Amino acid sequence: MTTEEPLLEVRGAAVSYRTRAGTVTAVDGVDLTVRRGEIVALVGESGCGKSSLGRAVLRLEPLAGGEVRFAGVDLGTLSGTPLRQARRRLQMVFQDPQSSLDPRRTVGQIVERPLKVHRAGTPAQRRAKVAETLDLVGLGSRFLDRYPAALSGGQRQRVGIARALVLDPELLVCDEPVSALDVSIQAQILQLLLDLRERLGLALLFVAHDLAVVRHLADRVAVMYLGRIVERGAVDEMFALPRHPYTQALLSAAPVPDVAVERARSVPLAAGDLPDPLAPPSGCAFRTRCPHARPVCAEVTPALVHDVACHRQDELPPFVSPIIHSGG
Ligand SMILES: Nc1ncnc2c1ncn2[C@@H]1O[C@H](COP(=O)(O)OP(=O)(O)OP(=O)(O)O)[C@@H](O)[C@H]1O
Ligand SMILES: [Mg+2]
Known part of the structure; x- marks a missing residue:
């Protein structure tokens, strides 16, 4: 092989839950790669499927479709000792250290x-x-x-x-590891994760609902909405030029330290709440909250094209990122 294979390669992953009210497709055909030593952030609102995907990567949740390959091996084909050995190489850090540690x-x-x-x-x-x-x-x-x-x-x-870390893993799946902590402590833990990447060559799949948290941490970002990736790319590019209306809305919703910028910035794009996951909208799931939706958006589910899943990506008005202009 001439190019290095990804450490983690998720292809077409699907996770669904049967509930009394019906079946929730929490993850719906997600493709994602993490290279050795890379930090990839998975971002989106509560309920969009981030934890389900993270758990499926570790095989703590069964896949309803697709596959998870680690260092070139489909984890779904392993059992017994080889599965145990593979599992040592990917480990999880949980959101709430309070409840995840045995008192x-x-x-x-x-x-x-x-x-x-x-x-x-x-x-x-x-x-x-x-x-x-x-x-x-x-x-x-x-x-x-x-x-x-x-x-x-x-x-x-x-x-x-x-x-x-104690088993010397190559990948950590971190599921909102700082969101239960005070802001000042958050920065220290994020810095620790960056140091560990430097020293150990560790790769991270870092789950967060807040885009701002991942800005100084991640190399690449994947933005999820109702079980699908709607945009992915290098973190700097996404902050400078978010291309999906949902990513733009997430950036608009992020708090801005500069009061003048806070006042001048555009009104939030995404109105309303996340749709009912038991009955997701047809076509593009974001269309019910999207200021740029057209009839086609209700009819056809947009595929990722140039890393953006939006029918209208070439026609959207220019977006001025409030974060970039705050200098913060
Ligand atoms: N064990 C479960 N049984 C039934 N439904 C579930 C289960 N776990 C998650 N879900 C549903 O799957 C969807 C995705 O949930 P998930 O926890 O993966 O989202 P999330 O992005 O991690 O959200 P959060 O930011 O709140 O942690 C939601 O609609 C949720 O209600
Ligand atoms: Mg979660």
Whole structure:
């Protein structure tokens, strides 16, 4: 192979849930790649399917269609030992460190647990690995015997990250790892993730509902709306020139630090709430909130063309990004 294959390659992934009210297609034909050492953000409103996709990547959720390939291997073809070995290489960091850490276990026990589950190393080797990993996340061995209740929110999330790192994974799926934290702590955790990428060559699939959070973190962004990717691209390009009306709406909705810019910016584009996922709109799912919708948008589901799924992408008025012009 001349070009390096992607670390993670998701093709046509679908995830659906049967509920008493009907079937929800939470993820509907998503294609996504993450290369080694790359940070890819998955962004969109609550309920658009980000966590479902993240969990499907880790095979915590079954795929209703499509495939997930990791380092060239279709994870769906693996079982037993090969699946266990593959699973070590991709790990998850959860949103709420409070509820994802067992309150009855010490930090040392929590971080050691994946090593025990995978029967890795001798007890002495495991202790050394746990101490090393706690150093890596900026906590250090003095935290070994503490319980989660004695930690701050940021420290708890560092423990969650240490637990995910202790098996030396190549990819972390981070599901809104900072949204439960104070803004000042958020920045520290994002910086830690960037440092870990530098030092370990780690790749991240980073789930967020807020575009602003990923601006200084991600290399590429995929924007989801009701189970589908509506736009994807390099993060700088997307902030400078968002091309899908939904991405434009997300950027317009992001808070702007500059008061003058805040006042002058365009009115939010997306009115109303997310449609009922049990009965999504025909055609383009965003059309019910889109100021640029035309009859064709109700009839034909737009495919991703040049990384944008919009029938009208070549006819939209120029978008002035409030964030770019704030200089922030
Ligand atoms: N276990 C489940 N059973 C039934 N429906 C589910 C289940 N999990 C998610 N859903 C539905 O699937 C859709 C996508 O949910 P998902 O949690 O993946 O979205 P999300 O983008 O992660 O949202 P959030 O930002 O709130 O975390 C939603 O309509 C949700 O109600
Ligand atoms: Mg979620």
